[in-house]
Amino acid sequence: MPVEINGWDPDGPAFCTNQGKVMALMFFYELHLHTAETSRCGHSTAREMVEAYVRKGFSGIVVTDHFVNGNSYARDPETWKEKMDVYLRGYNAAKAAGDEMGIKVFFGVEYTHLGGNGEDYLLLGLKPEHLYHELEACDRWSIEYLCDAVHALGGIVIRAHPYREAGYIARAGIERPGLNIDAIEIFNAGNSSELFNAKALEMALRENKPWTAGSDAHHVNTAGLGFVGFETDPRDYAELCEMIRQGKACVMYRPKLNAE
Numbered sequence: 616m617p618v619e620i621n622g623w624d625p626d627g628p629a630f631c632t633n634q635g636k637v638m639a640l641m642f643f644y645e646l647h648l649h650t651a652e653t654s655r656c657g658h659s660t661a662r663e664m665v666e667a668y669v670r671k672g673f674s675g676i677v678v679t680d681h682f683v684n685g686n687s688y689a690r691d692p693e694t695w696k697e698k699m700d701v702y703l704r705g706y707n708a709a710k711a712a713g714d715e716m717g718i719k720v721f722f723g724v725e726y727t728h729l730g731g732n733g734e735d736y737l738l739l740g741l742k743p744e745h746l747y748h749e750l751e752a753c754d755r756w757s758i759e760y761l762c763d764a765v766h767a768l769g770g771i772v773i774r775a776h777p778y779r780e781a782g783y784i785a786r787a788g789i790e791r792p793g794l795n796i797d798a799i800e801i802f803n804a805g806n807s808s809e810l811f812n813a814k815a816l817e818m819a820l821r822e823n824k825p826w827t828a829g830s831d832a833h834h835v836n837t838a839g840l841g842f843v844g845f846e847t848d849p850r851d852y853a854e855l856c857e858m859i860r861q862g863k864a865c866v867m868y869r870p871k872l873n874a875e
């Protein structure tokens with residue numbers, strides 16, 4: 616069901632309302648969120664996250680926990696298979712909760728490129744099984760090779776918060792203009808400065824790439840602060856990815872009210 620924007624969130628106005636008047640009907644999708652089961656920095660469980668997005672009227676979410684090259688419990692085990700078993704804990708729990716509560720839950724990855732400067736990429740449109748086979752040991756691949764592999768599997772690659780400055784990012788704002796990515800996250804609600812989002816938007820304009828937004832939620836309090844809306848509901852994950860590639864994802868965000 617599309618969401619009537621003035622009724623979707625009791626916490627405050629979303630960006631396409633004006634004094635409560637509905638400006639558009641949209642299907643809401645979260646493209647960037649973490650769970651406590653898999654991400655070391657995650658504070659809410661997958662089930663709590665799913666509940667939060669159901670409450671806010673979302674049609675679907677993509678779970679993008681930190682991968683083995685990031686802040687993930689999946690770093691700990693010895694073998695690749697065990698690492699992937701741990702990695703999928705958050706997604707599997709979210710999927711089970713989503714099936715119960717009637718919201719679509721899709722599988723994604725937040726991949727930190729350690730060979731570069733710690734820049735992050737969201738990998739969408741993959742299947743969990745790909746991790747065990749086609750993507751085995753992908754944490755050591757070059758970012759160019761990774762992009763090709765994800766595309767060959769029918770997925771897409773989104774550059775996440777390219778200008779974020781944080782301890783784990785050696786050098787923010789590294790530019791890779793020739794890299795075959797599909798979109799750029801021009802609004803990330805987890806960025807500590809609005810300037811990082813403005814610079815990401817400038818990058819997307821320079822490189823002529825489609826836009827996305829994400830909450831980068833690590834806690835239910837920040838769920839749904841940045842997201843995308845579609846005029847028609849994608850019928851499956853492949854179509855959602857294709858709509859992003861075609862620039863049909865409307866970037867949306869909501870300011871955090873009563874922020875601590």
Ligand SMILES: [Zn+2]
Nearest residue numbers: 649654656686
């Ligand atoms: Zn994190």
Ligand SMILES: [Zn+2]
Nearest residue numbers: 647649725831
């Ligand atoms: Zn993230």
